[in-house]
Amino acid sequence: MIRDITFGQYYPGKSLLHRMDPRMKLVLTFALIVFMFVCKSFASLAVIVLLTVIAVALSGVPLKVIFKSIKPILIILIFTALLNIFYTHGTVQNGDALWISFLNGKIEIWDKGVYTAVFTMVRIVALVVISSLLTYTTTPTMLTDALERLLSPLKIFHIKVHTLAMMMTLALRFIPTLIEEIERIMNAQKARGADLETGGIVERAKALVPIFIPLMVSSFRRAYELALAMTCRCYTGGEGRTRMKQMKMKGRDLVCLFVCLAFAAGIIVLNYFAKHETFSIFGMLFFKQVI
Amino acid sequence: MSHAIELQNVTYCYSEGTPSQVTALKDINLTIEQGELVGIIGHTGSGKSTLISHFNGLLKPTSGKVLIDGTDIRESKETLRQSRFKVGLCFQYPEYQLFEETVAKDIAFGPKNMKLDEDEIKRRVAVAASYVGLSDEMLEKSPFDLSGGEKRRAAIAGVMAMEPSVLVFDEPAAGLDPAGRKELIKLITDYRNKTGCTVVIVSHSMEDIAKIADRVIVVNDGMIAMNGTVDEVFSRCDELQSMGLDVPEITRIFSRLHALGFDVPENVYSVDKGTEIIRALIEGRRSV
Numbered sequence: 001m002i003r004d005i006t007f008g009q010y011y012p013g014k015s016l017l018h019r020m021d022p023r024m025k026l027v028l029t030f031a032l033i034v035f036m037f038v039c040k041s042f043a044s045l046a047v048i049v050l051l052t053v054i055a056v057a058l059s060g061v062p063l064k065v066i067f068k069s070i071k072p073i074l075i076i077l078i079f080t081a082l083l084n085i086f087y088t089h090g091t092v093q094n095g096d097a098l099w100i101s102f103l104n105g106k107i108e109i110w111d112k113g114v115y116t117a118v119f120t121m122v123r124i125v126a127l128v129v130i131s132s133l134l135t136y137t138t139t140p141t142m143l144t145d146a147l148e149r150l151l152s153p154l155k156i157f158h159i160k161v162h163t164l165a166m167m168m169t170l171a172l173r174f175i176p177t178l179i180e181e182i183e184r185i186m187n188a189q190k191a192r193g194a195d196l197e198t199g200g201i202v203e204r205a206k207a208l209v210p211i212f213i214p215l216m217v218s219s220f221r222r223a224y225e226l227a228l229a230m231t232c233r234c235y236t237g238g239e240g241r242t243r244m245k246q247m248k249m250k251g252r253d254l255v256c257l258f259v260c261l262a263f264a265a266g267i268i269v270l271n272y273f274a275k276h277e278t279f280s281i282f283g284m285l286f287f288k289q290v291i
Numbered sequence: 292m293s294h295a296i297e298l299q300n301v302t303y304c305y306s307e308g309t310p311s312q313v314t315a316l317k318d319i320n321l322t323i324e325q326g327e328l329v330g331i332i333g334h335t336g337s338g339k340s341t342l343i344s345h346f347n348g349l350l351k352p353t354s355g356k357v358l359i360d361g362t363d364i365r366e367s368k369e370t371l372r373q374s375r376f377k378v379g380l381c382f383q384y385p386e387y388q389l390f391e392e393t394v395a396k397d398i399a400f401g402p403k404n405m406k407l408d409e410d411e412i413k414r415r416v417a418v419a420a421s422y423v424g425l426s427d428e429m430l431e432k433s434p435f436d437l438s439g440g441e442k443r444r445a446a447i448a449g450v451m452a453m454e455p456s457v458l459v460f461d462e463p464a465a466g467l468d469p470a471g472r473k474e475l476i477k478l479i480t481d482y483r484n485k486t487g488c489t490v491v492i493v494s495h496s497m498e499d500i501a502k503i504a505d506r507v508i509v510v511n512d513g514m515i516a517m518n519g520t521v522d523e524v525f526s527r528c529d530e531l532q533s534m535g536l537d538v539p540e541i542t543r544i545f546s547r548l549h550a551l552g553f554d555v556p557e558n559v560y561s562v563d564k565g566t567e568i569i570r571a572l573i574e575g576r577r578s579v
Contacts, residue, residue, distance in 0.1 A: 187349050188388035191380035192449060193372070193404030210400065213390035217435065 009069070009132065010139045015060040016252060017137040022146035024253040028260050029134045035264055036123055036130075044270040045122055051263045052126045052133075061136045069132035070125060077121055084117035085109055140172040149247065162238025170226070178219065185214045293361030295457050295489045296323040296346055296378065301355035303341055315341040317513045319355070323457070323491060328483055330504030331493045334535035338513040339493045340383075343459050346491070347378040360456075376405055379455030383462040385446035389434035394425065394445045397434050401453040419452035422482050440471045444478070451482065457489040458482075464496065472496075476503060497539045501525060501560035509534065522558055541565045 017025070032051070039045045056066060070077075090112040135143070148165035155161055189210045190196065196207050303316040315338045323329055333339045344350040345357050348364045348371045357364050357374075364374040379401075382388070391397035395416050402412045420430055423444040429437065434445055443463075450458065463479065464472040480503050483490045494500050500507060500521075507524040509517035511534045517524050525531070525538045528546070537543075538560075545559040545568075555572065559565045 184382070185388055187344065188380075188382050188385065189400075190349060191347060191375060191382070192388075192401040192453065193375050194400075195372075195404065210388075210390045214387055217390075218387055 009135050011061045011065055011136040013060045013137065015058055015137065016256075017055065017059040017133065019252065020137075020256060021247055021249050021253045022138050022142045023149055023247060024249065024257060025134055025138060026143070026146050026150060028256065029130055031260065031264070032130050033127055035267055036127055038271065039123070039267055040271045042119070044267040045119065045126075047263055047266045047270065048126055049122065051260070052129055055133055056129065059133055059137050061133065065136065066129060066132070069136075070128055073124065073128055077124055080124070081117040081121050084120055085113045088113035088116045141169055144168045144172070145243075145245075145247070160238070162241070166238075174222070177222075178215070181218060182211065182215060185211050294322040294358070295325045295327070295360065297321070297358040297361075298345065299356040299358065301345060301352045301357065303345070303350060304353045307353060315513050316345075316352075319513075319515060321508070321515060321518075323489060325456075326487055326489055328480075328490045328503060328505045329492070330500035330507045331491060331510060332495070332497065332500055332507065332536055333510035333516075337510045337534075339510050340461055341513075342510060343380065343461060343491065343493060346374075346457070346459055347380050348374045349380070376401075376453050377455055378457045378459060379450040379453050381447055381450045381458070381460045381463065383465055385450070386434075386439070386442035388449075389442060389446055392433060393431055394434050394437065395420075395430040397445065398430075398448045398452045401449055405453060415452045415454060416448075419448040422451055422485070423448045423478060440467060440474075443467070443471075443475070447478075454486075455488070457491065459491040459493075461493045462495065463492065464494070464499065472499070479503070497525070497537055498541070498561075501539045501542070509536065521560055525560055526558060 032048070036045075036048055039048060056063070086107065086109065089108060089110045138146075144165045147168075148161055151159075151161045151165075186196065194207060194210055196204070196211075199207065298319050298321040301316055301319040301321075302314065305311075305313045305315055319342065331339050331342070341350065345352060346359075348357065351365070359374050359377050362370055364370050389397050391400065398416045398419055399412050402415050407415070416430070420427075425441070425444060425448060429441065429445075434442060437445060447460075447463070460479065464475045467475060476499050479490060479492070482488065492500065492504070504521060507517070507519065507521055508515060509524060509531070516534060517527065517530070525542055528538045528542070531538060541562050542558070542560055545555055545565060546557045548555050549557045553572070555568055559568065
């Protein structure tokens with residue numbers, strides 16, 4: 001059971017997105033997320049959605065896997081949608097925009113509420129899909145490497161970027177090991193009659209003590225051993241350390257950058273020209289189909 | 292009298308229903324009698340550890356039944372709980388399970404979980420400590436201040452303190468030096484002689500198994516490949532070797548001597564007995 005928790009969700013592949021420079025991926029993902037919040041109309045949001053769809057198609061990650069990343073946020077999604085529908089009052093167009101009203105106007109649904117609900121939902125889904133696409137196509141090690149490189153300017157503030165990145169890599173590496181360890185210790189204590197399943201919250205918390213103390217002890221032991229092994233291989237920290245896998249920006253990275261820039265420009269233009277008119281036109285088009 | 296442990300058609304799959312499904316045990320039928328000392332051998336990944344995790348219900352068989360003293364351990368929550376106390380399981384490197392402030396408290400963890408009263412717990416801690424040779428002074432120490440071998444013995448005492456009717460060891464001597472190994476094996480046989488407890492030992496050391504076991508079970512590829520006395524099992528040298536196992540070194544020496552035409556038996560499994568035979572042989576020659 002405990003083994004089922006997967007951390008990092010790399011989906012192996014050789015697609016364009018997999019081969020892209022992780023630094024570029026990280027920056028572009030970040031930029032895209034920012035632009036999602038810049039979107040003001042359905043038109044500009046559609047641009048983002050289009051880009052997301054293209055990215056998913058390029059990544060070669062099956063839709064089933066993508067949906068798996070949306071599943072955990074379903075509840076949040078429904079919750080935000082409901083809040084927006086019932087609590088956002090107002091209209092985006094002229095004329096009668098109050099759609100439904102009952103209980104003497106205590107509960108009202110306005111068109112703006114429905115728009116916002118759909119808008120936010122699309123936005124959140126796109127956000128989750130884009131960011132999980134990053135983790136689907138990049139291994140955790142590559143990601144920390146990229147992060148280390150991108151944050152390296154912080155060195156001038158005496159922040160040890162390399163050390164932090166190394167800590168992160170090691171932490172990720174040891175998660176499966178620790179899970180195995182927990183399982184082992186749990187079995188050993190269960191064999192001595194430890195009861196982990198029943199009892200109130202206090203008893204359960206107490207029952208964890210025999211698991212966590214040995215876990216801490218062995219984690220420290222492991223840390224010492226690892227430090228020793230690293231020292232034996234002449235690890236002295238980031239200073240003067242070279243890499244086996246050099247990250248190099250290639251033509252494809254620049255192409256992706258320009259495509260994203262074009263899409264970003266599109267969003268800004270649509271935001272500037274379209275404002276509320278498109279909002280309602282696109283909105284109405286959208287709704288005629290939905291409702 | 293019912294069997295101490297009985298497995299009926301036990302099959303176990305890891306990650307059942309996923310692409311990574313692995314059948315670790317295939318239709319195992321096995322009985323362990325009261326008071327027996329059984330050795331289980333098998334190469335790494337053969338399913339030994341999975342097998343013994345069924346003895347006290349840590350793993351639930353995918354199909355099949357596990358009976359302790361004739362009762363199905365999955366009959367109710369209570370029988371499952373009782374199975375934990377009836378069958379004491381001592382895992383590989385048990386010292387990593389120590390957690391209490393003092394050794395005495397750690398040994399008391401099992402009995403405490405059995406909801407025994409204070410006096411009984413105290414008695415059991417003292418008895419278990421004497422079995423493994425831990426002094427009163429050591430009992431008051433923090434388990435983390437003990438030496439490797441002492442830690443191991445403290446952890447074993449923690450299982451013994453539950454006074455299980457069956458005691459199962461997974462590689463009890465792993466990582467110990469030869470002296471520590473010898474001492475531990477002696478400790479286990481002494482314990483068994485004193486209490487009459489049923490003992491199951493999983494080991495990679497053919498020597499240890501040959502020396503102390505009444506019966507040897509060979510696990511290979513999730514199935515029981517052999518099940519018999521030390522003589523029966525270790526006489527099938529070739530088969531054992533094809534399973535990535537071996538016979539004790541002393542046995543190989545004697546079968547070679549036998550093949551070379553010396554007047555020695557082939558079935559010698561312990562160094563002590565081997566020494567005796569050689570000595571007799573030498574003295575016999577002298578007297579001629």
